[in-house]
Each structure stands twice: as C-alpha cells, then as structure tokens.
Amino acid sequence: MLTLTDISRSYGRKRVLDGVSATFPIGLTLLVGPSGAGKSTLLRLLATAEKPNAGAIAWDGAALPGARKALRAVLGYAPQAVDLPEDLTAREFALHMAALKGLDARTADLQFGAITERIGLHADINNRIATFSGGMRRRLVFAQAMLGAPRLLALDEPTAELDGETAAQVSALIVERAAEAVVVMTTHLADALAPQAVQVLRVDQGRVAPQ
Numbered sequence: 042m043l044t045l046t047d048i049s050r051s052y053g054r055k056r057v058l059d060g061v062s063a064t065f066p067i068g069l070t071l072l073v074g075p076s077g078a079g080k081s082t083l084l085r086l087l088a089t090a091e092k093p094n095a096g097a098i099a100w101d102g103a104a105l106p107g108a109r110k111a112l113r114a115v116l117g118y119a120p121q122a123v124d125l126p127e128d129l130t131a132r133e134f135a136l137h138m139a140a141l142k143g144l145d146a147r148t149a150d151l152q153f154g155a156i157t158e159r160i161g162l163h164a165d166i167n168n169r170i171a172t173f174s175g176g177m178r179r180r181l182v183f184a185q186a187m188l189g190a191p192r193l194l195a196l197d198e199p200t201a202e203l204d205g206e207t208a209a210q211v212s213a214l215i216v217e218r219a220a221e222a223v224v225v226m227t228t229h230l231a232d233a234l235a236p237q238a239v240q241v242l243r244v245d246q247g248r249v250a251p252q
C-alpha cells in the first residue's frame with residue numbers, strides 16, 4: 042500500500058498540489074480531473090521521479106526517502122512524455138529497461154514477448170523505434186512498465202492515442218495486474234474502467250478527493 046500525507050508540490054510560485062492525502066491500496070486507482078490539474082505531477086511523485094516540497098510518502102508503511110530503493114525495486118512507470126531511443130529496436134529498448142530493473146534478459150524477453158502479443162505490438166518488436174507511431178510508442182512505454190510484474194504500477198494516460206480495441210487490450214492487462222499490485226493510472230476516459238477500480242480520485246485545484 043502507498044500512502045501520501047499532506048503532500049504539496051509547487052513549480053515556482055504555482056502550487057499544483059496543496060496538502061494532498063490519499064491511500065492507494067492493491068487494486069486499480071483512477072486519477073481524473075481537468076487538464077493541468079496535477080494528475081501527472083502526482084504520478085511523478087508516486088514514481089519517485091520528483092520529490093514533494095512538503096509532506097510524506099510511505100510504501101508498505103516505510104517512509105521515503107528511506108524506502109525509495111525498496112519502492113523503485115517493485116515499480117513500473119509509464120510516463121506520458123518520454124524521449125525514446127529512436128535508433129534502438131523496441132525489443133532492445135525493453136531489454137535495456139529490464140536490465141535497469143535487475144531483470145535477467147531471458148525472463149525479460151519472454152515477458153516482453155507475451156505482453157506485446159496481447160497488445161498488438163509483437164510483429165513490430167524488432168523494428169526501430171524511429172518507425173513507430175504515437176500509439177505504438179504509447180504501448181511500448183506501457184509494455185516496459187509491465188516488465189518484472191511490478192507491485193506498484195504508475196501509468197500516465199496509457200490508453201491515449203489508442204483505438205478502442207487496442208485500448209481494451211491494454212486495459213485488460215492493467216486490470217489483471219491490479220489483482221495483486223497497487224496500480225495508479227491517470228485517464229480522461231474513466232468511465233470504461235471505473236467499474237473495475239477500487240477508487241476513482243479527482244484531482245482539482247490542488248486537492249484530491251473521491252469522485
């Protein structure tokens with residue numbers, strides 16, 4: 042379980058999150074709210090890609106920053122905007138990310154194959170990322186986040202830019218992982234997944250509250 046207590050985050054004078062407290066249990070949490078409300082910011086804090094200006098984050102009862110290493114060891118993170126290495130193939134990129142997570146290459150290769158098979162990307166895994174469309178990039182970033190069966194999965198708009206069928210395939214994998222992991226996902230299309238979520242939290246005007 043992940044907990045946030047009285048978290049604030051500002052950029053310059055702009056206070057994006059203002060005293061946010063929330064608990065993320067095992068299961069799917071959807072983060073909704075208007076554009077620019079701070080959903081991605083919240084996700085970056087959960088994924089330890091940024092630090093809050095104030096407040097506490099705890100993973101399985103242990104406070105960050107002490108628990109940061111333990112959290113990162115079980116984290117899968119799919120940010121919204123990523124600079125992908127254009128000259129690598131999707132598979133090379135995935136194996137590189139898996140190595141950073143400490144996953145052995147054989148396991149990673151098998152997992153990447155299985156995941157990409159499920160989301161219509163498998164035929165392209167040996168192609169260079171430079172040739173990928175927006176939707177293919179989105180699925181690649183999602184697939185690398187799923188490697189190693191993360192116990193904490195932070196997903197920023199994983200189904201954006203995907204057609205309905207592909208979005209449903211990605212959603213099915215997310216729901217499966219949420220059976221045993223803390224999954225936090227931002228989305229502008231909460232309706233489709235809300236029935237499968239343990240909670241839908243609305244981020245608005247610096248605050249987070251149940252929808």
Ligand SMILES: Nc1ncnc2c1ncn2[C@@H]1O[C@H](COP(=O)(O)OP(=O)(O)OP(=O)(O)O)[C@@H](O)[C@H]1O
Pocket residue numbers: 052057074075076077078079080081082083
């Ligand atoms: N690194 C940064 N430097 C300055 N301002 C930032 C930075 N990151 C985010 N912001 C600002 O913080 C606010 C929240 O941004 P954030 O991306 O978290 O919103 P969001 O809810 O995810 O929006 P969207 O739904 O459009 O993706 C915005 O006003 C944004 O301009």
